[in-house]
Amino acid sequence: MTTGQNELRMMWLISLVIVALSAWYLDYEIISYLCGLGFLISVMQYVNAVQQPLEDTAAQHQLSVPSYSKVPLYISSLIAIVGGAIDLKWLMGLGVTAWIFFLLRWLQRIELSMQQLQHRIKFLSSSQPIEFHNTPLPAFQQTPQTEPASSSLIEQIQRWIFQGNPVLKAAIGILVIGIILLLRFATEHWQLSLAMKLGLIALASVAVTGLGYRLIEKNRSFALALEGLGLGALFLTLFFAYYNLVVPSLLLASILFMLVMAVTLYLSFKQNSFELTVMAVLIAYIAPFTLPVRNATAVELIAYYLVINVGVAMLTSLKPWKILNQIAFLVTAIVGGSYALVHGNTSERYSMTSLILAHSSVFIWLGLRFSQLLAKADLSKFQLKPILDIALIFAAPITAYIFLYLIHFDDRSWQAGLSLIYAVVFAGCWFWSRHSHTLNIIANSYLSLMLIFMALIPPILLKGEWSVIGWAIEGVLIYCWALEKNLKVGQYLSMGLMIMAGLSSLYYLVELNPTPRHIFWTLSGCYLAVILVSQLKDKYIQQLDRLSIGFLSLLSFSASLTLFALLEEEFHLPDAHIYSLATVILIYAALNEIILRKNQDWSWLVPKWCGLTPLVFAGVVIAIDHSQNAILVWDSLLARLIFGISTLLLAWQWLRPSVGLQLSKEWVSLGALGSLALASLCLIPSMPYISMVILPLGLCFWSYRQSIDSAWPMLWQSNSTLILMAGWLLCSQLLSQQAFEFYLLPILNPFDLVSIAMLVGFIWMLLQQIRAGRDKGMMAVLMVLSLLWLSSYIVLRALHVYLGTPLNSLEVWNNATVQLSLTILWVLLAFATMWIATLKSLKPMWILGGSILVIVTLKLVLFDLSHIGTLTRVLSFLLAGGVMLLIAYVAPMPEGEKKA
Known part of the structure; x- marks a missing residue:
């Protein structure tokens, strides 16, 4: 367990304690x-994380360490929970105290075991010759410090935040916030003229910038921080001045802003300070959102961001600080785009x-400039990262075109014309880059962009909803061509077209009536065609990466839902939804059989599961x-039969091939057992709680007889299967209305027999x-609770049935006969468990019986003691005490387990 994980765990635990104490103080006890x-x-998860490295180390050195049971911890937790649930504070306090005691004792034993293990490892190591190998130094000792331009955006942000002088950076952040608050206060409260107020703040900002410039030789990091603070304050002051009409015209404000930006660029370039530029540029980006007077219009904000981006372009054209380009694009696309979508209106469409x-x-x-710098510079210093660098070349124009497409959504001529303009521009970029000795990856990127925008034109020109069909069919054709030619760009283009x-189909689903x-028939057919084509050849399968699998999974999920809805309207029958599901x-099933002949790995299994999930x-x-x-009431025997067979086939699709269990046993087990339970419901519709578990129990029995080395046991090792089974054990006993059907004797009736079979499973x-x-320990507690419950x-x-006592009501706890019967039952279960454990020398099993005795003791104290005057309560104490004495004599705790 790493230090970072320990810190996160401690932060989480401290947060829980703080929230719990605060809620208790505010009377939110729940x-x-x-x-x-x-x-x-x-804490129990933390306990497991502490114990696991100890066991792993012992196993690595072929040593044994004692295994300490955590059952007392679970029992103490149960006591505390019960005490809180029934509002007995003393019992909850007792449980918490016992829990803390057993936790500390357990940790003490673990610490002692670790010390003993270390001594044994040292002893074994001293008896063998030790070989020393020349291992390389850690990465942080080998790798020289890189320039900011050679790091990714995330790495640069992490370096700026976590390295250097954190106090200085925190101070700068607090001062920037203070300046914003000062500007707001000055605008609203100071008695001086507004121009005088802002002028004084601007002069102070210039002075701070000048002071930083003079200290650059003495303390570079401190001086750059002062310069960034001063320049950022100038940006903020200029904005307050413009929006309060101190600077009356947009032209003058733009000139002043460009002047401040020019000073920023000059200082950054002269001092080779990437940090100064980032600080000033980020403050410039957030400046419009600090204004107290009014919000900027969409046109004003996008125009303002354009000025900043021009300045960034001027700087990065001279210095290869590509991270600035990434920051500029992300802020413009996310912040500016979101703002424009919220605050923009139709009258501004042409300006936008x-x-x-x-x-x-x-x-x-x-x-283009980036490709020039790559052509001239040493590539080893540039450290090209195609995923990030080339993605920016693609993302900027495509994102811009998406916004343009939405702005002119109802005008096909504008959409097609803009697509043609982009295609011509990138054709020129491709022609230029092909003859300028740039990297092939850059030239191919421009060629791909040209093809992308050309491919957008034909579907756009189609009228109305037919454009959706054009997008889909063109996407299928390009996907097939890209797979055959092994072109990733073509695959991404087809993904964009299909999305x-x-x-677009969702738009027409809402707007057109009838739809x-x-x-949707075309869409679902195209989606299934793409899935099928991607699995037909081995060379196609080898091209599928995580992004492609995610895309195919999305198509499979959408096709499954769409086909179900379409077919439901096609079958003009009372049970149309059943026939639709079966189809x-x-x-x-047909797709699965065809594809499994070629592919049985995750590139098909994950899309298949995504398609089967909505069917479940x-x-x-x-x-x-x-x-x-x-x-369950079925309209006809045929509908019931079709539903049962189709859901049985659905379960088979989840389990075929069984290798899927090794990939995701949680997902497969949930889908397979859920489908099997649906099929099983058709067997005895009048008794659904019994009917739904017949086939799952049959599969459980069949899996029990399989080899341990097969994949089938993994079906029952998943948490989802455990939750399904536990849910049935809980709900069936509480909610079943057919529990007394064909009731002859206790156990000798269908419901009890099925319940016992489920308990065994x-x-x-x-x-x-x-x-x-x-x-x-947790599994043992679940065994005890399930046994007692059932x-x-x-x-x-x-x-x-025989005495007319209450059932499934709170009166059960006040009925003396019921309480006496439960006490006898639980004590006998404890006696049988502990006696067998003593005979077989099974210490864990004996502890389970002891846990039942603890629960019996709690029951006697909490419920039976409150009605001490009744004969049955007295008998409860006498019988429980007598059986405990018998256990103490007949079934003492075994000293250890028998060795096979």
């Missing part, structure tokens, strides 16, 4: 309880078009729609979890 529960769970084209020109020039088609169904499942939810909705009075799954390396309900149902 929040305090939840924080306390989260604290307990987090001109500004966006101007921004595009700036970033296209930056791309464009999907988003043109041929759009889509058949389509995916559709099956759940269909089952709920057919439920009446807690039973649940315990077997917990053993699978232990085999997979999960916490034994056996108690079997007794409660028997008492309800």
Whole structure:
């Protein structure tokens, strides 16, 4: 466990404590309880993280360390939770105290074991010759300090924040905030004229900048911080002056702003200070949002950002500080674009078009200049990173065109004309870069952009909703061509076209009534065609990366939902949704069989699972729609049969091939068992809680008989399977209305038999979890709780049938007969468990029985003691005490486990 993880854990635990204490002080006790529960769970996870390295180290050196049980911790946690739930503060305090005691004792034992293990390792090492190898120094000792231009944007931000003088940087940030507050206060309260106020602040900013310039030789970092602070204050002051009409005209404000920007660029260039530029430019970007008077219009903000970007372009044309380009693009696209979408209006569309084209020109020039610098400079110093550098060449014009497309959404001539302009521009860039000895990757990028914008024109020219069909068909054709030619750019272009088609179809889905169904039929067919084509050849499969798999998964999910909705309207029958579900499942089954002949790895399995997931939810909705009075009512035997067979086929698609369990056992087990439970519901519709588990139990029994080395046990080692089974054990006992159908005797009835089978399966799954390396203590607690829960309900149902005692109501806790019966049951379970453990020398099993005795003791103290005057309560104490004495004599704790 790394230091960073330890720090995060401690921060999380401290936060929980603070929130819990604050909520308790404010009388929000439920929040305090939840924080306390989260604290307990987090500490138990921390305990496991502490113990695991010890066991790994011992296993590496073939040594053994004692295994300390965490069952007392879980029992103490349970006592604290019960005390809080029933509002017994003393019991909750007892549980918390016991929990802290057992935690500290456990940590003390772990520390002792670690010391002993270290001594044994040293002893073994001293008896063997030690070989020393020449290992390289750590990376931070080898790598020389790089220039800011050679680092990525994230690395540069991390270096600026975490390295250097953090106090100085914090002071600068606080001073900038103070200047903003001073400007607001001066604007609203000072009695001097506003021009005088802002003039004094501007003079002070100039003085700070000058002081920093004079100290550059003595203390460079401090001087640059002062310069950045002064220049940033000048930017802010200028903005306050303009928006308060101290500077009356936009022209004069622009000239002054350009003057300040020119000084910034001059100082940055002369002092070779990347940090100064970043500081000043970022303050300039955020300056409009500090104004107290009014918000800038969209045109004003984008025009202002254009001036900043021109200054950045001038600087980066001389200095290869490409990170400035990245900052400029991100701020302009995210901040400026979001602001324009919120505050822009239709009357400004042509002004915004001109500004966006101007921004595009700036970033296209930056791309050209970047390619020139690459051609002239030493590439080893430049450290080209195609994912980040080339992405900027693509992202800037494409993002600009997206905004232009939205601005002129209803004008096809504008959209096609702008696409043609971009295509011509990048054709020129490609022609120039091809003859200027730049990198091939740069020239190919411009060629790709030209092809992208040319490919946009034909679908745009199609009328209305037919443009959606054009996007989709063109996307399929380009995708097939790109896979055949192994062109990543073509694949990305086809992804963009397909996404464009999907988003445009949503617009027509909302705007047109009736919705043109041929759009969605074409879309779903194109989506499935892309998925199928990508898996047909080995060379296609080798080209699929994570981005491609994510895109195929999105297409699969969309195609599944779209086909289900379309087919539901095509079947003019009462059970159209069932026939629709069955048809889509058949389509995916056919695809699965075709593709599995070529591909069985994650590049197909993940898209397949994304397509099957909405079908499982559709099956759940269909089952709920057919439920009446807690039973399933099918309109016809044929519908019931089709639903059962189709969901059974759906479960088979999740499990075929079984190698998928090794990739994601949580996802596969949830989908497979959910589908199997849906199919099982068709067996006995009048008893759904019994019916839904027949096939899952059959699969569990079949998996039990399989080899341990096969993939099938992994199906039952997942958390999702455990949650499904635990949910059934909990809900079935509380909610089932058919628990007394064909009730002959306790256990000898369908519901009790199925419940016991589920309990056996649940315990077997917990053993699978232990085999997979999960916490034994938690699994043991779950075993005890599930056993007590299910056996108690079997007794409660028997008492309800024969004696008329209450069931599933709070009166259960006040009924003496019920409480006596539960006490006898739990004590007998504890006796049987501990007696068998003593005979077999199974210490963990004996501890489980002891845990049941602890629960019995709690029950006697909490419930039976409050009604001490009744005979049954007295009998509860006498019987419990007597059996405990018998246990102490017959089944003492075994000293250790028998060795096989």
